[in-house]
Amino acid sequence: MKDRIIENSIRMFGEKGFNETSIQDVVDVLGVTKGTFYYYFTSKEQLLMDIHLQYIDNLLSHQEKIMENQEKDSKSKLYEIIFKLISDIEKQGLSAKVFFREMRNLSEDHLELIVPKREQFRKNIQQVLEDGIVKKEFRSDLPAEIVSLGILGMANWSYFWFNPSGKRTDSEVSGIFLKMLLEGIQRD
């Protein structure tokens, strides 16, 4: 039941918004009572926190698997991280929407748990860049922190425009972004 409550809330928060959806709305759709809701969650905000945690923990664990792979070079790792972010829009569209839009509705205490995880995801991109600099795959004269923020921006912004049923697939877009990042758009 807990999973069904989470699943349905992601849909309702994603479609109508967190503030516009009441606990009553959530339980009505599932045909259960508010008592059932409060058996699993202390509040609507706690439920929102669970959705956020699930989303970022999934991203982080996937990213860590990419980073641990000894057989791939830094470029491939960068590609895979970008691809994960863009392909998740297709696979987890409404979760992404709730994650991007509703963070401001988390309590201070919960924000203190989520913000460092989001920052960890960025730091891991920076780590991939720094490893690539050491291995002489990447140039060393651009600050890895700012570059990591640029990469995250390119990939995350796709949430606002990427259409999984549009003319380009997630892997095509990720490939173009990687080429643009690695080689630059300037004509030699």
Place this chain on the structure above:
Amino acid sequence: MKDRIIENSIRMFGEKGFNETSIQDVVDVLGVTKGTFYYYFTSKEQLLMDIHLQYIDNLLSHQEKIMENQEKDSKSKLYEIIFKLISDIEKQGLSAKVFFREMRNLSEDHLELIVPKREQFRKNIQQVLEDGIVKKEFRSDLPAEIVSLGILGMANWSYFWFNPSGKRTDSEVSGIFLKMLLEGIQRD
């Protein structure tokens, strides 16, 4: 008075959120009556629309000035567009916040006016890229549409992290982004 209402609402919508701010809240701060508000705006949503229009029209007219300048090459134009987006976070922080976060509260009719303007801003970036391809400043084998979306993502995402009082200025960040975009991060 109209300008004062807009100015104060940007602050209140930015700090508390559009749905969390009532017309009463807005007029209370200004010490006027609701009648005054309705003299200038038909609804709170109309006020939100005015804020959106002001923001995007300012961006567009600035961008068009950059594009019309015959003395600058495409690279410089790209730099100036990126710089405009990043520096606006400092200058127009709360307006940017309202623009990014509250678009979903616009009516369908108003969205139909705002969305094409946002799209025009992106298309203009694509135009700068295509002009640069013709002038052989930029390579021709990357689709300008996707590249424009990547650039917009890098620059717009800075809204979520750029700190005007942090260790790097808006022009430094724009410079790093431009270098990364033009030359790529790969080691030659």
